[in-house]
Amino acid sequence: MFRHTKRLQFEAKPERPDPVFAHKLQELIGGAYGELSVTWQYLFQGWNCRIEGKYKDLIMDTATEEIGHVEMLATMVARLLEGAPATATAEAVKDPVMAAVIGGMDPQQAIVAGGGALPADSNGYPWNGKFIVASGNLLADFRANAAAEAQGRLQTARLYNMTDDPGVKEMLKFNLARDTVHQKQWLRAIEELEADGLETDVAPSALFDEENQEHNHTIWHLSDGPHGPEGGWTRELEYLMEPQPLGGPASAPAPDPALFATYAPATSATAAPEIAEGDVQTFYSERDGRWKNQVEGNKRASSASDTKAEAQREGRRLAKDRGVTHVVRKKDGEIAETHDYS
Template sequence: MFSYQRRLFFPVAIERKDPDAANILRESYGGKFGELSTAIQYLNHKSKMTNNYIRDLMGMIAAEELGHLELLENVIYKLSGEHPDYLDRQKTGWEMNHVIQTGSEVEMLEHNEESEFYAKKEYMNSIDLIQDPAVHKILFFLVNREEVHQRLIRKAKLLLLQGGSNEKFSALIHEYKMSIRIIE
């Protein structure tokens, strides 16, 4: 279940247009490891998880990734004056093959951990290419969130491999909820 709040995870205080910067961010919006791909992949994996705690974690992270997608849409709009389509930097349309849908639960978590790594890498690349400090603040925020997701997914994978107790899985959910409270 999702609920919508009419506010962004991070303020978008961009003062000037920069179409080149907007184009750079399209990769994180509609690219292979962009927020759309990640959100859909996590929702798909969530439905295939047998562990209720991991299912919940993937659902919560998927919902947050949709929030990141909305944040990027607003950033791209402020930079370009245009609402973005689901395209990557080369203006290639988003494809369903960006979403990995198969594998064991451990393999899915490994793919998700990898998705977070590449998303973070793309944000860091964008920081190097974009000059606007306001955009940098947003991207550093997103890098931090991707690191949190990557760490929690890695912990979930290890707990699954080790046959972790419900208490340990519950602590993982608590850790995610505490991390999100910091930004509310």
């Protein structure tokens, strides 16, 4: 149950009408990081929360406050539009640059909303429910919440510097303060989730054994910028300075003829890579159900592992040490990937 109180959470009275700024202020209502977004984000997070108690109460307290923020901003927009479009708009567009860029108020504020706020952003784009994040995982959601409040505060700060109206500035000062609090509370709540043993650093905290062990600790150097490895994250993560593509060509299959998509059938099959003596192969042995590494030309395997990830990691090390190619096969024997370390 929700109960509406007629008084605003904080005053929303401009000193004078300003339809141009009313247009800008729409971003804080219906933008991707506006108050409508965090309102519905927190409401659905609260409704989807499976843990009764402090976390759900915090979410619902904040969600309900955000409804009040939408009301404050909508009231401010309506008051900034007082007298528009007949007189205030004409005054606003006397500056030719402003007139060319924004043309005064958003016409839909008059035509559709009757001189009031819209559920839209500063370009008039309607608010979209796709903006919200409500996954049911509190760690993932709280991180999204902190980011949303950071973006919201950033936009509020920018708008604060776009007006000299004392009344508008006072309301925005309040909004800035609440965005500060909300960022801090979500960050602290993330810490408490870990302290309570509910979540860890990574969400979800599952399937760590199943994920590809070779690729869960590397950052791929894929840009010209050389300074990534200088960061503190290299204490836990390895910077892979010369990563190689692991998949085959990104070719789509032949289309359904009824779709009439242009298609040239392949003229010949792609030849399998040639395996030279001394290269290292990682493969599955049906005989004992283990993954093995064998140097091409040797009669016996160099190592055996219970998992493909362990064998692949050892095969890569062996190939690097020998300066040869590492060939990784699928369970059925087909070549999955090759890496040249010569």
